[in-house]
Every structure is written in C-alpha cells, then in structure tokens.
Amino acid sequence: MRPQELKALDRRLSVFLEKLLSPMGRSERRHWARVYIEGLLLDGERKSIEPIANRISGADVQALRQFVGQSPWAVEEVQRHLAEQVVDLLSRPDVWIIDETSFPKAGEHSIGVARQYCGALGKIANCQVAVTLNWSSEEASCPLGWRLYLPQEWVDDPERLARVKAPVEITYKSKTELALELIDQMLEWQVPRFPVIADSLYGNSFDFRQQLRSRQLSYVMAVEPATAVWTSDPNVPFEQSNSRGRLRRYPPLASLPRPKTIRELAQALPSKAWHDVVWREGTKGSQSSRFAMVKVWAAHGWRKQEHPERVSEWLLVQWPAGQEEPTKYWLAKLEKPIPGMRRLVRLAHARWRIELDYRQLKEELGLDHFEGRHWLGWHHHVTLVSMAYAFLRAEQLRDKKNSWCDFTPSPPETSGSID
Numbered sequence: 084m085r086p087q088e089l090k091a092l093d094r095r096l097s098v099f100l101e102k103l104l105s106p107m108g109r110s111e112r113r114h115w116a117r118v119y120i121e122g123l124l125l126d127g128e129r130k131s132i133e134p135i136a137n138r139i140s141g142a143d144v145q146a147l148r149q150f151v152g153q154s155p156w157a158v159e160e161v162q163r164h165l166a167e168q169v170v171d172l173l174s175r176p177d178v179w180i181i182d183e184t185s186f187p188k189a190g191e192h193s194i195g196v197a198r199q200y201c202g203a204l205g206k207i208a209n210c211q212v213a214v215t216l217n218w219s220s221e222e223a224s225c226p227l228g229w230r231l232y233l234p235q236e237w238v239d240d241p242e243r244l245a246r247v248k249a250p251v252e253i254t255y256k257s258k259t260e261l262a263l264e265l266i267d268q269m270l271e272w273q274v275p276r277f278p279v280i281a282d283s284l285y286g287n288s289f290d291f292r293q294q295l296r297s298r299q300l301s302y303v304m305a306v307e308p309a310t311a312v313w314t315s316d317p318n319v320p321f322e323q324s325n326s327r328g329r330l331r332r333y334p335p336l337a338s339l340p341r342p343k344t345i346r347e348l349a350q351a352l353p354s355k356a357w358h359d360v361v362w363r364e365g366t367k368g369s370q371s372s373r374f375a376m377v378k379v380w381a382a383h384g385w386r387k388q389e390h391p392e393r394v395s396e397w398l399l400v401q402w403p404a405g406q407e408e409p410t411k412y413w414l415a416k417l418e419k420p421i422p423g424m425r426r427l428v429r430l431a432h433a434r435w436r437i438e439l440d441y442r443q444l445k446e447e448l449g450l451d452h453f454e455g456r457h458w459l460g461w462h463h464h465v466t467l468v469s470m471a472y473a474f475l476r477a478e479q480l481r482d483k484k485n486s487w488c489d490f491t492p493s494p495p496e497t498s499g500s501i502d
C-alpha cells in the first residue's frame with residue numbers, strides 16, 4: 084500500500100482500530116500501535132521495527148522497540164476484541180481452520196527456535212512454529228488466535244526460558260494441545276461455533292477428534308491412509324462364553340472383526356460408490372474430482388485392547404480419475420446423521436484459504452520479519468500483524484460483489500449448521 088493510499092484510508096483505519104486499541108490503556112501505547120500497523124500496511128521489503136520507523140514520519144525506533152518488546156499491554160484482551168470485530172466483519176463464515184506456520188531463523192536465541200520441520204522451507208530447518216485458529220468464510224479467512232510451539236528442549240532449560248522472558252509457569256504442550264487451547268479460548272469468548280478443519284497432524288490424533296466431540300464441535304479432519312477402521316459398529320452386545328465367571332465388559336480381541344486401513348477400504352469400494360463432485364469455481368475453472376463416503380468406526384488401540392469411546396464418523400475419500408489409488412482421506416463428524424457429499428467435500432477442501440492467509444501475512448505484512456527474541460515481543464508482533472491483516476482484508480473486499488465484509492452492527496450469531 085502506497086503512502087497516499089493509506090492516507091486516503093486514515094478515517095476508516097481510525098474507526099477500525101478504536102475498539103481494538105482500547106485495552107492498551109495509555110494514549111502513547113495506542114499511538115505507537117497505530118504507527119506500527121501503518122508501517123506494516125505500507126509497501127516495503129522489510130517490516131521489522133527499524134524499516135518501519137524509517138517509513139513513518141516522526142516515528143522513533145527506540146519508542147517502537149519499547150512498545151513492541153516490553154510494553155505490558157494485554158495481548159489476549161486485544162485478541163479478544165479483534166475476534167469480536169472479525170466476527171462482525173465476516174458475514175458468512177462456515178469453518179474454523181486449525182493449522183500451523185513456520186518462521187525460518189538464522190540464529191538460535193529467539194524464543195522457540197529449534198531444528199524442526201519448517202513448512203515454509205519444506206524440510207527440517209532452524210525455525211519457530213506457531214499454531215493458529217482462523218475464522219473463515221467461503222472467500223476469505225482471518226487469524227483469531229496464536230500459540231507459539233515450544234519444543235521440549237526449550238521447556239527443559241529454565242535459564243534459556245528466562246533469557247527470553249517466557250512465563251515461569253510454561254510447560255510442554257504438543258501442537259494438538261495448543262490447538263485445543265485456542266479452541267477453548269474461542270468458546271470462552273463465545274465465538275460462534277462452526278466445523279473445525281485441520282490437516283492430518285491433528286486428524287490422525289484419535290484423542291484430538293474425541294476432544295472436539297466432547298466440546299460438541301463438528302469437524303472434518305484429514306487422516307493418513309494407514310488409519311484403521313471398522314465398517315460395522317464394534318459396540319454391539321456380545322455373547323458371554325462363561326456364564327459362571329465374571330461378565331466381560333468388552334468383547335475379547337478374537338471376537339472383533341479385523342479392521343481395515345482406509346486405503347484398503349477405499350480400494351474395495353464398488354464403482355457405484357464414487358461420484359464426481361465440483362467443490363469450487365476457481366480462477367482456472369471448476370475444481371472437481373471423484374469422491375466416496377462411508378460410515379466407519381475408528382479402531383484406535385484395538386490391538387492393545389484399549390477401549391476408548393467408539394463413535395461413528397464419516398470417511399470421505401478422494402480418488403481422481405486416472406490415478407492408481409486414492410489421494411486424500413478425511414474423517415468427519417457433523418451435526419446431521421447423513422451429511423450431503425457436496426457440503427462435506429467443500430468443507431474438506433476449505434484449508435486452501437489459510438495457505439493464502441499465511442502467504443499474504445508474510446509477503447505483504449511481514450509476519451515472519453520480527454527480529455526480537457523475547458516471548459512478549461513475538462506475541463505483540465503477531466497480534467498487531469493480525470489487526471493489520473483484518474483491516475487489509477476488509478478494505479480489499481469492501482466493494483466486492485457479495486462481499487464477506489459487513490460493516491454494520493449485528494446481533495450475536497447462532498451455532499452454524501450443516502446442510
């Protein structure tokens with residue numbers, strides 16, 4: 084965005100930020116927040132503190148550093164206000180998207196940096212990783228919350244944590260646990276519920292899906308082809324072999340049907356099970372493929388005779404014509420007993436929106452340009468970038484036909500439904 088373009092939006096930016104910045108308290112904090120957000124919105128190769136200060140007339144490098152890295156404004160309260168504002172802006176949401184993004188780093192001193200899988204580079208590399216929850220419509224989405232992943236080596240090193248001023252109560256949490264924290268935060272903030280979409284890192288976890296069900300949340304989760312399932316209910320009563328002994332609560336392993344992997348199940352489906360479905364009209368035309376859906380029961384832990392609560396889920400399989408085997412698999416739990424296949428396919432393919440978000444957050448707003456090392460500074464930066472992104476998306480789509488932005492006050496929404 085060029086300076087003259089930003090100047091033309093001055094009044095709308097002031098209105099947009101008024102409520103968001105109110106939890107920061109002191110006027111100088113609100114002033115430097117506005118300066119930082121303007122710097123993120125303006126064109127420029129780097130969006131770290133010094134280049135931002137150089138782009139904004141009257142900006143002070145030291146004041147910006149103190150505001151971003153040390154000022155004790157409440158991150159969660161600002162994020163809550165942002166969530167409320169995005170909920171009002173996004174007039175036709177349909178999913179929550181859980182995902183993670185990475186921040187490549189050259190050094191080893193920034194909070195959370197470790198050699199781990201870096202999605203931005205597609206390999207193991209030195210980076211930070213953050214889990215996000217995005218609120219999404221058919222056309223666009225926006226991050227509502229962030230959780231920085233701390234590898235075990237960080238949590239086990241109190242001196243290292245102290246150097247980056249991390250909270251003393253920090254314990255190790257997996258990415259799925261961080262995702263559940265974000266979900267619980269949205270529920271606490273009464274963000275309207277919609278199906279949760281995620282890739283196989285989350286979908287492969289039986290416990291994660293079970294935790295979503297316990298929160299009465301619908302979901303469509305990608306899973307790996309080796310996932311084992313039954314196609315009949317394993318909870319049916321079974322005949323006791325010894326009437327004089329103690330009654331068994333669960334059937335013996337030998338009496339259970341042998342589960343199949345979802346790859347095996349998909350390959351054995353008859354031709355009539357497969358249907359051509361168009362899920363999106365893109366810039367290059369219709370996006371379509373062949374799909375089948377089957378009711379299944381996950382067989383997690385069956386060999387060890389573990390007995391988690393087993394409920395039915397819908398297995399959705401994508402097998403493009405001409406391919407030797409299926410290419411994608413999802414497990415879904417939705418509100419209606421039998422979801423429409425087109426609706427299910429559209430939800431399964433909703434994750435493309437968050438990939439677009441990450442790319443624009445980094446390329447346009449400098450999400451991965453932050454050069455500070457401390458816990459507080461990183462959380463301040465991603466929060467301010469989220470605010471700039473929400474404003475940018477609102478402006479970009481303001482005049483678009485059937486826009487997802489609704490600039491008028493609206494009453495609280497009810498829970499989403501699947502049709």
